[in-house]
Amino acid sequence: MPPEAPRPYVPAERDIPELTLKAIGLGLLFGIVFGAPNAYLGLRAGLTVSTSIPVAVMTVAMFRLLRRTGREGTILEANLAQTTGSASSSLASGVIFTLPALFMWGMPPDLLQMVLLALCGGLLGVLFMIPLREYLIVQAHDRLPYPEGTACAEVLKASQGGGAQAGHVFLGLGLGAAFKALTSWLRIIPDSLSLALPWPRKAEVSMDLSAALFGVGYILGPRVATIMVGGGLLSALVIIPFIAWWGDGRPDPLFPETVKTIAAMSTGELWNRYVRYIGAGAVATAGIITLLRSLPVMIASFRAGAARFGRPAGAAGSPVSRTQLDLPYAFLGVGVIVITLVMALVPQVFSVIHGVPHQLAAALCVVVFSFFFVTVAARIVGLVGVTSNPTSGMTIAALLGTATIFLAIGWTDATGKAAALMVGCVVAISASISGDMSQDLKTGYLLGATPRSQQLAQLAGVLTSATFVCLSVLLLAETFGFGGKDLPAPQATLMKLVIDGVIDQSLPWGLVGIGAGLALLAELLRIPSLPFAVGVYLPLSTMTPIFLGGLLRWLLTRRQTATQADARTERGVLLGSGFVGGEGLLGVGLAGAAFALSRKPEGFGHDWAGEAGAWLMGAAAFALLVSWFAGRVRAPRPGPSRT
Numbered sequence: 047m048p049p050e051a052p053r054p055y056v057p058a059e060r061d062i063p064e065l066t067l068k069a070i071g072l073g074l075l076f077g078i079v080f081g082a083p084n085a086y087l088g089l090r091a092g093l094t095v096s097t098s099i100p101v102a103v104m105t106v107a108m109f110r111l112l113r114r115t116g117r118e119g120t121i122l123e124a125n126l127a128q129t130t131g132s133a134s135s136s137l138a139s140g141v142i143f144t145l146p147a148l149f150m151w152g153m154p155p156d157l158l159q160m161v162l163l164a165l166c167g168g169l170l171g172v173l174f175m176i177p178l179r180e181y182l183i184v185q186a187h188d189r190l191p192y193p194e195g196t197a198c199a200e201v202l203k204a205s206q207g208g209g210a211q212a213g214h215v216f217l218g219l220g221l222g223a224a225f226k227a228l229t230s231w232l233r234i235i236p237d238s239l240s241l242a243l244p245w246p247r248k249a250e251v252s253m254d255l256s257a258a259l260f261g262v263g264y265i266l267g268p269r270v271a272t273i274m275v276g277g278g279l280l281s282a283l284v285i286i287p288f289i290a291w292w293g294d295g296r297p298d299p300l301f302p303e304t305v306k307t308i309a310a311m312s313t314g315e316l317w318n319r320y321v322r323y324i325g326a327g328a329v330a331t332a333g334i335i336t337l338l339r340s341l342p343v344m345i346a347s348f349r350a351g352a353a354r355f356g357r358p359a360g361a362a363g364s365p366v367s368r369t370q371l372d373l374p375y376a377f378l379g380v381g382v383i384v385i386t387l388v389m390a391l392v393p394q395v396f397s398v399i400h401g402v403p404h405q406l407a408a409a410l411c412v413v414v415f416s417f418f419f420v421t422v423a424a425r426i427v428g429l430v431g432v433t434s435n436p437t438s439g440m441t442i443a444a445l446l447g448t449a450t451i452f453l454a455i456g457w458t459d460a461t462g463k464a465a466a467l468m469v470g471c472v473v474a475i476s477a478s479i480s481g482d483m484s485q486d487l488k489t490g491y492l493l494g495a496t497p498r499s500q501q502l503a504q505l506a507g508v509l510t511s512a513t514f515v516c517l518s519v520l521l522l523a524e525t526f527g528f529g530g531k532d533l534p535a536p537q538a539t540l541m542k543l544v545i546d547g548v549i550d551q552s553l554p555w556g557l558v559g560i561g562a563g564l565a566l567l568a569e570l571l572r573i574p575s576l577p578f579a580v581g582v583y584l585p586l587s588t589m590t591p592i593f594l595g596g597l598l599r600w601l602l603t604r605r606q607t608a609t610q611a612d613a614r615t616e617r618g619v620l621l622g623s624g625f626v627g628g629e630g631l632l633g634v635g636l637a638g639a640a641f642a643l644s645r646k647p648e649g650f651g652h653d654w655a656g657e658a659g660a661w662l663m664g665a666a667a668f669a670l671l672v673s674w675f676a677g678r679v680r681a682p683r684p685g686p687s688r689t
């Protein structure tokens with residue numbers, strides 16, 4: 047017997063405005079506001095955050111402003127706006143996980159190619175979700191909670207009594223941008239702090255002064271943030287000192303380094319030449335472990351997805367309620383065929399693949415891998431949420447499969463690597479979008495939205511955001527480059543290492559094996575291996591503000607009632623999302639200005655204060671930011687009551 051369906055907030059028989067130009071327009075606007083910043087965050091820290099709730103509350107706030115003109119929106123319009131806007135963040139995840147590797151190989155794609163790859167992946171992700179909706183959202187609604195989708199529905203319901211929560215997002219946007227201006231535009235304070243320790247050898251602790259990373263830590267919570275910083279401390283205080291001790295006195299460089307001896311290398315050089323490979327092995331192994339653990343779910347989801355293609359949208363002759371209307375399967379079939387033909391026939395999509403037969407083979411790989419991982423991602427998101435969706439692990443699996451095929455057929459030059467990465471890019475985007483789409487459909491299911499309207503809204507979000515996200519990535523590449531201090535692009539670097547390792551067979555497999563062993567050890571100790579591995583892979587400076595954000599959330603909620611703790615968590619998540627958006631927007635804006643002026647902003651600088659003075663100013667400024675954040679979360683200003 048199928049489970050009893052929950053009663054939607056808006057009954058199926060009630061028809062209120064939903065798919066309107068107002069809702070789509072606000073969704074597109076807020077998608078741009080959060081899509082580009084999420085791309086920036088992913089390129090800097092290797093992770094992104096879900097933006098459904100911030101977009102939802104900002105939409106509600108805008109609707110309240112429109113009330114004065116008699117054009118206040120409905121709750122279903124607000125849901126359509128967040129469905130449209132959230133597409134940009136998920137699309138950004140897939141783009142930044144893969145395409146920066148092309149820039150690192152010296153094969154930069156142009157804007158047209160980036161947009162085409164993003165569109166193909168995004169559209170496939172939305173289309174493949176059409177037959178899965180009834181199974182994942184309706185039939186399995188009691189088994190798949192979709193935590194972030196359910197939370198978004200509750201926020202929208204609560205916002206019907208007042209729009210005060212949106213103020214936290216707007217304040218966060220302003221403060222995040224202002225703090226970023228101090229570090230990267232005016233340069234009055236440093237953007238990071240570091241302290242060399244007297245013992246052990248070449249040990250160093252550091253912290254990025256980043257409002258966005260602090261906000262991410264609060265969003266992730268204390269447990270995940272602590273695990274991530276634990277991995278970072280292992281790299282900084284154990285692995286690097288051990289390498290320095292072990293290599294002391296060795297007269298020759300140690301592979302993969304070919305010039306400097308270990309004794310002559312700095313802490314940063316040791317991390318770049320050795321620890322990065324250990325971290326890559328840990329992340330890749332953790333991603334594969336995550337997939338293997340989800341294997342039963344993957345198989346069940348794939349079978350369910352395949353079975354849905356053989357079923358009609360509704361029983362013949364029986365009416366379909368508004369809340370069960372999907373886009374027709376004919377739309378799905380035609381859409382997939384068109385996208386496949388575009389990938390096979392348009393040379394700008396896979397620019398390095400010459401000849402229709404080869405392009406068609408790559409296109410078919412994309413469609414097969416995409417359908418498989420769409421079903422997987424949508425199911426996993428139902429259990430752990432969008433933020434924890436292991437997109438990188440699925441991308442690694444797709445890249446390993448594609449690169450192995452290319453190695454077997456002898457396609458081992460630079461174009462073969464680029465082609466494998468492009469296939470992985472489309473797959474990564476489709477998996478990321480499908481996870482977001484399934485979450486939005488869960489929100490709509492609880493609110494009483496029309497699935498067809500949400501599917502069209504997501505398609506609109508993909509079509510629009512692809513250009514803005516890719517343009518942001520291109521501007522950041524032209525201004526700062528990828529793989530350096532400003533934008534390390536950790537996930538794309540990992541994908542590059544995977545492809546290089548399979549096709550060139552030149553990776554330092556000993557270091558990779560050590561990383562794999564660390565991931566397996568974490569699993570044996572019942573420590574979530576993926577966040578731990580990310581901590582090992584990324585610099586400690588990135589993990590430190592994330593940890594502080596998680597620690598503050600624990601301090602502010604540990605002795606509160608459940609209601610008080612939930613309220614403080616919600617306020618902090620909204621403020622933290624604003625920090626992410628504000629810093630990211632200014633970062634992209636600075637990149638655009640630098641590109642237009644052909645130079646980075648020099649600012650005033652902080653050399654006049656001396657090294658110690660600049661350090662103290664940076665620490666004091668960050669402490670003031672954290673103090674303000676804590677005060678706002680603890681005791682917000684009175685606002686309109688919520689019902």
